[in-house]
Amino acid sequence: MLHEALWDSCRDLAQACLDHPFVRGLADGTLDPAVFRDYVAQDAFYLRAFVKAYALALARCDEPAAAQAFHELIGGALQEIAMHRDYARTLGLDLDAVRPNAACLAYTDFLLATAWGRSLGEILAAMTPCMRLYAWLGQNLAAYAVPENPYRRWIETYSAPEFDRLAARIESLLDACAADSQEIRDAYRYAMECELRFFSAVMPPSG
Amino acid sequence: MQQLSWSDSELILQAGDLWTEATRSPFLDAAADGTLPEDAFRRWLAQDYLFARGLTGYQAIALAKAPRDAHRVLIGGLVALDHELEWFETHAERRGILLDERPHPVCRAYVDFLMRSAYTQPWPVLAAILFGVEASYLAAWSRLSPSGPYAEFIERWSNEAFVHYVTDLAALARRYQHADAPEAFNQVLVYERDFWRMAWEG
Numbered sequence: 145m146l147h148e149a150l151w152d153s154c155r156d157l158a159q160a161c162l163d164h165p166f167v168r169g170l171a172d173g174t175l176d177p178a179v180f181r182d183y184v185a186q187d188a189f190y191l192r193a194f195v196k197a198y199a200l201a202l203a204r205c206d207e208p209a210a211a212q213a214f215h216e217l218i219g220g221a222l223q224e225i226a227m228h229r230d231y232a233r234t235l236g237l238d239l240d241a242v243r244p245n246a247a248c249l250a251y252t253d254f255l256l257a258t259a260w261g262r263s264l265g266e267i268l269a270a271m272t273p274c275m276r277l278y279a280w281l282g283q284n285l286a287a288y289a290v291p292e293n294p295y296r297r298w299i300e301t302y303s304a305p306e307f308d309r310l311a312a313r314i315e316s317l318l319d320a321c322a323a324d325s326q327e328i329r330d331a332y333r334y335a336m337e338c339e340l341r342f343f344s345a346v347m348p349p350s351g
Numbered sequence: 352m353q354q355l356s357w358s359d360s361e362l363i364l365q366a367g368d369l370w371t372e373a374t375r376s377p378f379l380d381a382a383a384d385g386t387l388p389e390d391a392f393r394r395w396l397a398q399d400y401l402f403a404r405g406l407t408g409y410q411a412i413a414l415a416k417a418p419r420d421a422h423r424v425l426i427g428g429l430v431a432l433d434h435e436l437e438w439f440e441t442h443a444e445r446r447g448i449l450l451d452e453r454p455h456p457v458c459r460a461y462v463d464f465l466m467r468s469a470y471t472q473p474w475p476v477l478a479a480i481l482f483g484v485e486a487s488y489l490a491a492w493s494r495l496s497p498s499g500p501y502a503e504f505i506e507r508w509s510n511e512a513f514v515h516y517v518t519d520l521a522a523l524a525r526r527y528q529h530a531d532a533p534e535a536f537n538q539v540l541v542y543e544r545d546f547w548r549m550a551w552e553g
Binding site: 253257334341 | 408453456459460462463464466467470471538541
């Protein structure tokens with residue numbers, strides 16, 4: 145399956161994300177709340193672009209079944225946005241006033257430039273890494289979702305079977321709509337690189 | 352047509368220090384005095400070629416959104432870009448530089464910014480962005496005297512035809528203003544600054 149080949153080719157980046165001090169901090173609960181606040185703000189900005197990219201992908205589909213799949217995926221992303229709104233309320237963040245950092249802007253510009261101008265397959269290759277990576281990170285962190293961990297809700301969201309189901313949903317769209325090509329591989333890997341840089345932008349690895 | 356100098360543009364004035372950062376670089380100084388390391392030059396050539404390819408797409412979409420009185424300038428710019436790509440290809444072949452490299456993340460982010468803007472922003476913002484791209488390039492190269500091994504490169508982006516083009520773009524950006532234009536213009540300068548840094552440092 146194409147989605148497995150793409151994921152396997154990016155194992156190095158997935159592992160680098162799992163080993164990232166930001167993700168380690170979520171796991172053991174020691175992440176600086178100010179860093180998490182910054183991350184939530186940037187991720188909320190990112191998710192708005194993600195929803196638009198889904199909509200632009202849906203606009204390229206002729207079959208109602210594909211539209212149904214995107215409808216569910218958009219619903220999932222909107223739920224994440226609602227979760228961020230809850231975080232924002234607790235953290236005193238104004239999500240409408242977020243200015244993207246360089247890594248977030250590069251990632252959202254990549255998603256939107258792809259979504260407006262490239263093929264359905266390339267759009268899906270650009271969007272799948274975010275879903276599969278977060279499901280994989282959540283599942284790897286599931287054992288750390290203990291009551292005293294302040295980041296338990298984040299871990300529970302992404303380790304939930306429902307989130308894995310959404311990741312599998314977009315992967316099956318990718319398999320159906322994309323052929324293995326250099327463009328598809330480039331889009332997938334670049335998105336994975338963007339994920340890693342997204343963590344590093346809020347928490348430099350050396351810091 | 353107003354005969355104001357392109358460098359009097361409000362967009363440039365509001366950018367402050369960012370303008371200077373975007374138009375000066377150790378890379379350029381080294382190109383001028385002939386001490387530019389070969390690997391930096393090759394990296395710049397390959398990445399700038401990829402950027403010019405992206406800019407061609409940007410400009411084509413901008414043209415589709417542009418009002419009639421901007422057509423001549425934009426179409427002329429597209430013809431010049433086609434010549435520029437050919438010129439890059441000739442130089443790369445002569446020096447044995449491969450042009451099908453993967454774009455550096457800075458080059459990729461810059462082109463993605465251009466394309467996302469092209470699809471989503473109104474014409475006046477696109478005019479400000481294009482003016483930013485070309486004016487910063489003119490300012491960067493025209494500070495240097497066209498001599499030494501890279502004289503042809505310096506001459507290419509400081510000659511009179513290029514000054515004329517940038518002057519026309521300044522006039523368009525002045526005629527079509529938009530509240531979001533300064534921020535987009537400044538983002539271009541951020542990427543210009545980072546691009547020179549990438550070319551110099553790798």
